[in-house]
Amino acid sequence: MASVILRNLTKTFDGAARPALRELSLEVRDGELLVLLGPSGCGKTTALRCIAGLDEATEGEIHIGERDVTRLPPAERDVAMVFQNYALYPHLTVRENIAFALEVRRVPRKEILRRVSEAAQRLGLAELLERRPAQLSGGQRQRVALGRAIVRAPQAFLFDEPLSNLEAPLRSELRSEILKLHRALGATMIYVTHDQVEAMTMGQRIAVLYEGRLRQVGTPAEVYARPADVFVARFVGSPGMNVLHGRGRPVEEGGSVIECGSLTVPVALEHYEGEIELGVRPEHVTLSPPEKGLGSAEILIVEPHGPETLVHLDAGGQTLVARLPGLLEVRVGDRVGVKLDKRHFHFFDASGARLA
Amino acid sequence: MTKAGERFALGLVLLAALATVLPFLYMLATALTGQWEAFRYPPALIRGRAHFENFPAALTALPFDRFFLNSAIVATCVVVGQLFTSAMAAYAFARLRFPGRDRLFLGFLSVLLVPALVLLVPRFLIVNALGWVDTYAGLISTELVSVWGIFLLRQFFRTIPRELEDAARLDGAGEWTIFRRVVLPLSKPALATLAVLSFVDQWKSFLWPLVIARSTEMQVVEVGLANLHGLYYANWPYQMAAAVTATVPLLLLYLVAQRYFIRGIQMTGVT
Known part of the structure; x- marks a missing residue:
């Protein structure tokens, strides 16, 4: 596990008039669960994709642990990501989905078997290992995506609105599942959401983004009790201030x-x-x-x-x-x-x- | 649509189907007719006993076994080659980022507008210069890249969610691994469509083999049929017997892979 540090991270997409992300500086501590919160289009997903290396930062630096990863390809950053649409490989079974990253990295077969069954056990997927994603419910699919992430034991986990496509009861179930994983693994997690209830209940700290700028960072209590500006005041809380x-x-x-x-x-x-x-x-x-x-x-x-x-x-x-x-x-x-x-x-x- | 409208449409479709099928039936009927009965007037689909002996007679009049083998070799090699080149080029056009990509793709597409006849002479000059006239290399080489195939696969690759590619990248996969282990397995339907259609295309190909194959041993079925017509121009039952035999592989392929033909039309709007 490692800390994730962003310094003046700016991202302007080709042909865009305004940057999607402006000079974001943020430190995610080793083992912390930090929530990036904001309405759609605020730059939170962009920030996450820059950390993952799927989008290249226009300016600024990204450090994971001791390493400057700003210009490294995603494969070398050693982070795992869970997507809103699960992004499971439809042609592979659950087992093959979870094992994929290990196979690509040429982990020995025995080790792969051990780690896949360990991850499956942890997430209650043992019975589903031979099924394909199309035969699973939304909640099960997202569990497989979690399995695919934890099996690699990465430096940091990135979550991109992982629960948005799920129904409400499942959402709270998986929410506590992720919190359990966080405690058990002591993992550094960055969790993107537009849902302030999710942010309040999950984040050790919340970073609120709006129009590409960081508005406030703090514990859920701090952000709720002392919002830094009108936007944060209105956005956090249900209903807002x-x-x-x-x-x-x-x-x-x-x-x-x-x-x-x-x-x-x-x-x-x-x-x-x-x-x-x-x-x-x-x-x-x-x-x-x-x-x-x-x-x-x-x-x-x-x-x-x-x-x-x-x-x-x-x-x-x-x-x-x-x-x-x-x-x-x-x-x-x-x-x-x-x-x-x-x-x-x-x-x-x-x-x-x-x-x- | 109203009931009456539906009936009218159905009638129209049936009529078109009949018009398509009739020549085939007539071909089959003629293939089974005695040589002189074929000229009887008025023509009929069923005329006395079936002359199955027309088939062995026609197929041994020229070495059709060799022609079939040649057609099969050429078509198979071209299918494999086109799958390989189309998939690679389509992946580049669909997924890689490089300057001028879309303009280059338009350039490729514009080749579809050039009639094959126009390209015949330049192709021949190149193959001739390489010394490949009357060889398999000559028959196959210029068919290995299909712009249409690139177009078809590019369209399909673009429908594969980008998140899968993102997930694979984070999983540590490089471009080649993404192509081989994620994109290709997901594209089986499109690859099958391309394989089927390109096989049919090669099997029916006439002009290029006619130009390139000189010796009897290098002839393909279509050219063999034309030669048979030259030899037995008055013997329609023989010609039709050979033609029916030449159609059988395509018919079987169509029965097995019907849905891929349909998909090909749906995906590109081109047959």
């Missing part, structure tokens, strides 16, 4: 208020003037009778989930979501008061960057 656009003005009694839509929010910022983005998570929004609270809002949508209810509100043109415990007796079109928990405010400047 409410970000209200407002104007601050100082008040005579000291401090300031921010006026966003129909809400007037007193904040502890000293004499803040001008445009500002106020962030507050749905769980820190509560409802009150219309005349109380920071202002009134109209209920747009009610989503009962059982243990909680999501209420979408329109506060004078600004939409926000409240996450409230249990099932609620509210109706679409009702006017209610809105309360925000000021201990959990996040402030961003007009460009979206976090203030303090």
Whole structure:
């Protein structure tokens, strides 16, 4: 196992106006599971393919362990990749699929047999070894792809949205399977996903990418509790953070208020003037009778989930979501008061960057 | 489509099928007719007893066993050669990255527009200069590369998911291993299609063997049939008996490999 270090990694595809990846610097520690999170087109897959050597970096360096692998072909980088579409060889059996890399590298036959059956055992594939990929379910196929990766004992594992093609129950099953592998092998893993739930539950650290740039790196708790900018705030969390656009003005009694839509929010910022983005998570929004609270809002949508209810509100043109415990007796079109928990405010400047 | 429309279409197809099959039936009928009955008017498909003796008589009038052997040798060598060259070139055009690749491919494709007749004389001059007239080398060499075959396989290779190639690269495979162990095994249907169609093409080939093969021992079946026509121009049953025999290998091939013929048409829009 080894660390993976990216330095100013930039990738511009031929004929593209903008780089797909801009000056990405990131260190994945030895044995760490790092999640690259972002919406589609943010550059996360590009980053992964550059690390694998399937795409060549336009600028910057990639180090795996002690080696600079920036210009090495994929075969010499000693990394394994699990693809979204499994990418199993359809003409080979499960056994041959898992053994392929070892055969190509001329590992002795006996050793191949031993390692393939060990990997199959670990992933519960022993019964399926003589089948072909077409005879397997999606979950089984992805297990075979995992087997193909672990059998090589590579320096690092790369996962490219490996669970996106699976149904929800299978997804959580394989999620814990991958976590188990990570613990058992102590392997360095880089895991690409657009699913922030996957990122939160799997990553030891999360790197959030957007428009080819790294926005924030941190533990799931850090990224959730202190998002670095408006994009991260909105993207992480389900639903994401409410970000209200407002104007601050100082008040005579000291401090300031921010006026966003129909809400007037007193904040502890000293004499803040001008445009500002106020962030507050749905769980820190509560409802009150219309005349109380920071202002009134109209209920747009009610989503009962059982243990909680999501209420979408329109506060004078600004939409926000409240996450409230249990099932609620509210109706679409009702006017209610809105309360925000000021201990959990996040402030961003007009460009979206976090203030303090 | 409406019921009536369907019936009309079916009728049209049946008519076309009949028009295709009729000459073959007539050929077969004539091959089994006595020499003079063949000229009876009006012509009929069934005319008295079947004259099976026409077959041995026609096939020994000229050394047809040798012709069949020659056709088989030439067709087999050409099939193997075309599979090899087409697969390699198609892989390069489909998967490798090099400057001018697509323009070069268009250049290759444009050769399809040149009638074979135009190339006959230059080909002959080259083969003659090499001293290969009246040899297998002369019959085979200029047929070893098929632009159509390259086109067919390139189209097929492009449908193989790129992720398989990526996975193989990460597994440590080089270009040759990817080609031989991933792309070729996955392309069996396309390779079979090419093999079948190129075999048929060679079996039917007439003009080039006519030009290159001088001695009787080097003749192929198609040219043999033409020679038989020269010798027995009034004996239609003999000629048809030989022609029927020449068709049998193709008929068998078609029965066995029908789906590859169809696939070839689907994949390229060319027969």
